[in-house]
Amino acid sequence: MRLQVGARTDTGRVRTLNEDVFLLRPEQGLFLVCDGMGGCPAGEVASEMAALSILKYIIRREKPNVNAAPQDDQYLPQSRRLRRAVERSNQYIYERAHADPDRAGMGSTVVGAWISGAIVSIAHVGDSRAYLWHRNRLARLTHDHSLIENGEHKNVLLRALGREATVDVDVRELAVQPDDYLLLCSDGLTNAVPEAAVSKTIARVRDPQRICDELVKMANRRGGPDNITVVVVAVVGSVWQSMWDWTRRLSGGHIAAADSAS
Amino acid sequence: MPRLILRLDDRLVNRWPLGPVVTIGRLPDNTIVIDSPAASGHHACVALDGSDFLLEDLESTNGTFVNDARVSRHTLHNGDIIRIGDHTLEFDAKHGGDVDARHAAERIVSNPGDTVFLDADKHQALLAMLQEAGADGHGAAAADASRVGVLRVLNGRADRPEYHLQAHTSFIGKADTSLVRLKGWFTPKVAVVITRSDQGYTATRMRSSARINGAPLTGHCDLKEGDVLRVGGLTLEFGFSR
Numbered sequence: 001m002r003l004q005v006g007a008r009t010d011t012g013r014v015r016t017l018n019e020d021v022f023l024l025r026p027e028q029g030l031f032l033v034c035d036g037m038g039g040c041p042a043g044e045v046a047s048e049m050a051a052l053s054i055l056k057y058i059i060r061r062e063k064p065n066v067n068a069a070p071q072d073d074q075y076l077p078q079s080r081r082l083r084r085a086v087e088r089s090n091q092y093i094y095e096r097a098h099a100d101p102d103r104a105g106m107g108s109t110v111v112g113a114w115i116s117g118a119i120v121s122i123a124h125v126g127d128s129r130a131y132l133w134h135r136n137r138l139a140r141l142t143h144d145h146s147l148i149e150n151g152e153h154k155n156v157l158l159r160a161l162g163r164e165a166t167v168d169v170d171v172r173e174l175a176v177q178p179d180d181y182l183l184l185c186s187d188g189l190t191n192a193v194p195e196a197a198v199s200k201t202i203a204r205v206r207d208p209q210r211i212c213d214e215l216v217k218m219a220n221r222r223g224g225p226d227n228i229t230v231v232v233v234a235v236v237g238s239v240w241q242s243m244w245d246w247t248r249r250l251s252g253g254h255i256a257a258a259d260s261a262s
Numbered sequence: 263m264p265r266l267i268l269r270l271d272d273r274l275v276n277r278w279p280l281g282p283v284v285t286i287g288r289l290p291d292n293t294i295v296i297d298s299p300a301a302s303g304h305h306a307c308v309a310l311d312g313s314d315f316l317l318e319d320l321e322s323t324n325g326t327f328v329n330d331a332r333v334s335r336h337t338l339h340n341g342d343i344i345r346i347g348d349h350t351l352e353f354d355a356k357h358g359g360d361v362d363a364r365h366a367a368e369r370i371v372s373n374p375g376d377t378v379f380l381d382a383d384k385h386q387a388l389l390a391m392l393q394e395a396g397a398d399g400h401g402a403a404a405a406d407a408s409r410v411g412v413l414r415v416l417n418g419r420a421d422r423p424e425y426h427l428q429a430h431t432s433f434i435g436k437a438d439t440s441l442v443r444l445k446g447w448f449t450p451k452v453a454v455v456i457t458r459s460d461q462g463y464t465a466t467r468m469r470s471s472a473r474i475n476g477a478p479l480t481g482h483c484d485l486k487e488g489d490v491l492r493v494g495g496l497t498l499e500f501g502f503s504r
Contacts, residue, residue: 038291074429074458101323104303105291118455118468119431134481141459173430175455175466177481 001118001178003029004234006208010216012188013224019043020186020229023051029115030058033128033229035186037160038097038106046093046106050161053092054112057085079121079171082114086123086161086169093162107160111142111184113233120182123171126160128229129190131198132174133181138199141172144187178237181208185215188226192219208232264315266308266344267352268294275349280315284308286346287320300324300347308338315353317344410503411456411463411485413442418496426503427463432456434493435468444494453493454479463500465491 005026011018019036021044032054036047058081073080089110097103109126122130127144145159159167176182181202189198193215201218205211212230219228266284268275276294278284284293287305296305302322308315315338319326327345328336336342340355411427425432425442434442435452444453453470456463463485465474472479472493479491489500 076429076431079430101303105289118452118466132482139482143460171430172457172459174457174459174464175431175468175482177466177468 001115001176002236003115004208004236005031005232006210006212006234007229007231008209008212008216009229010188010220010224010227012227013220015227017044018227019047020188020227021047021051022184022229022231023055024231025055026233028059030055030112031115031182031184031231031233032110032112033184033186033231034161035109035126035128035188035227035229036106037108037157038103042097042103042106043108045103046097046108046162049093049096050089050108050110053089054082054085054110057088058082058114075171076119076121076173078114078116078119079123079173082112082121082123083169083171086110086112086125087167090125090161090167091165094165097162105163107157107162109157109186110161113182113184115176115182115233118175118177120174120176121171122174123169125167125169126157127187129185129187131183131185131195132176133183133199133202134179136199136203138183138195138202140195141174142170145170176235178235180235181211182233182235184231184233186227186229188224188228189215189219189230191226192222192224192228202232206234208234264353264355266294267354268296269350269352270348280308280310283310285320286351287322294351296346296349298347298349301349305346306344311337314338315355322346411458412501412503413456413491413498414501416490416497416499419445420496425498427456427458430458432458435470442496442498444496446494449494454491456485470494 003026005024007022007024009018009020009022021034023032032051034047034050036043038046093106093108097106109128111124111128111130113130114121122141124130124142125145127146129144130141132139132141145157147156147158161167197218198215201214202211205214211232215230216228263279265277265279267277278294285304285307286292286294286296287303288296288298288301289303292304304320305322306317306319306326308317317326317328317333317336317338319334324347325332327333328342338353340353342353344351344353413425413427415423421443432441433452434440434444434454436444436449437451450469452468454472455466455468465479465483465485467479470493472491474483475490485500487501491498491500
């Protein structure tokens with residue numbers, strides 16, 4: 001399975017600071033979007049801390065713990081590791097926030113995807129989201145940890161990294177196949193651009209980097225009220241697979257299937 | 263609704279109605295910003311505790327005083343004077359009517375588009391009120407998560423009569439780690455993957471021809487009770503365990 005990746009972050013048109021960060025490690029299959037909070041400069045620091053500490057914990061070699069609790073949470077090992085990385089990142093930011101009064105109250109959201117083989121582990125805390133786009137259908141993979149999803153109070157977070165000593169991390173697994181698009185974003189996109197428009201843009205543009213550029217432009221056209229960050233990962237099959245799909249598309253089979261799904 | 267009246271040198275600066283959580287401090291993300299070097303970044307907070315308002319000092323450097331006594335936690339009474347640095351805040355319990363949770367929530371969000379964090383503990387009161395008001399977020403989604411999916415073997419040689427889809431990801435294929443082990447020369451290691459979320463189960467075809475209810479399985483298929491999956495010589499029926 002090959003991956004094609006695009007990403008873009010933008011301050012938006014109202015804010016003066018960009019407290020969002022993204023992190024791309026295609027070689028490890030790891031992709032993160034973090035949206036920091038806590039004001040200048042703590043928000044910027046928190047989101048960067050979140051992304052870097054998660055990466056650090058993911059790639060760190062660990063001795064297998066023989067006394068580890070039985071693993072009966074029904075998750076794959078990589079999902080468990082991703083969850084632990086996010087939990088540790090929370091602890092790290094929490095400790096930093098308490099050690100430095102200038103950083104008191106800092107926090108960050110995170111949505112992360114770790115792809116190994118055809119399985120994607122998604123972990124998230126806060127209101128940054130993950131979506132799966134497949135044949136003109138955009139499925140939201142995360143529930144916002146905010147007071148009322150899609151309601152008037154959607155920007156009141158109930159969970160964030162660094163705000164409490166421990167954090168509950170939502171983890172889910174899904175399988176992907178060629179032609180799937182994974183989209184990670186901060187609320188700066190989802191508060192400005194409706195899901196239907198996001199879906200149409202992916203269908204029309206197809207190139208991951210150009211999708212990100214286009215979506216950021218759209219959010220800014222709609223006022224750009226917040227920092228906007230988009231990461232798009234396209235799952236690409238083998239060369240043979242692409243040729244096969246292409247011939248099917250030419251023959252009309254693929255298009256018909258796409259139309260009936262929309 | 264009770265309110266806090268901020269004064270500096272006996273001059274009225276501002277008034278705030280009290281929501282479920284009000285934070286006071288020097289940094290701009292506080293509900294009540296006190297522009298004074300004597301105030302800590304996040305100096306104190308006032309949280310709704312049952313029907314009372316509880317003032318809590320957030321380990322501030324210069325302390326929080328109520329009626330000239332330093333406090334760490336203090337239940338506010340009408341007319342209490344809170345002093346932070348050279349600013350005073352008067353607690354006016356008699357103002358207005360009852361606390362309206364919806365309005366209170368709106369006030370926590372100082373700027374539309376701002377990302378604000380709410381401490382879960384201190385926010386229980388508001389959540390309870392919002393739930394009473396019928397403005398609950400989600401919670402119904404979790405109810406179905408405990409239902410475990412089952413694949414029952416209708417036809418073909420399998421090592422078990424049924425397979426419980428307890429894991430978040432279950433594999434069907436030749437690999438040792440598969441839940442449903444397939445045999446045969448041309449069988450791929452992973453033929454179909456079934457993933458579980460709080461919305462139910464989804465089957466995704468990997469490298470094989472699989473059929474769902476007679477039609478080729480392409481893309482991601484959300485499984486419903488009674489769906490019949492054919493893969494690698496096995497016919498499996500999806501359902502939920504009883």
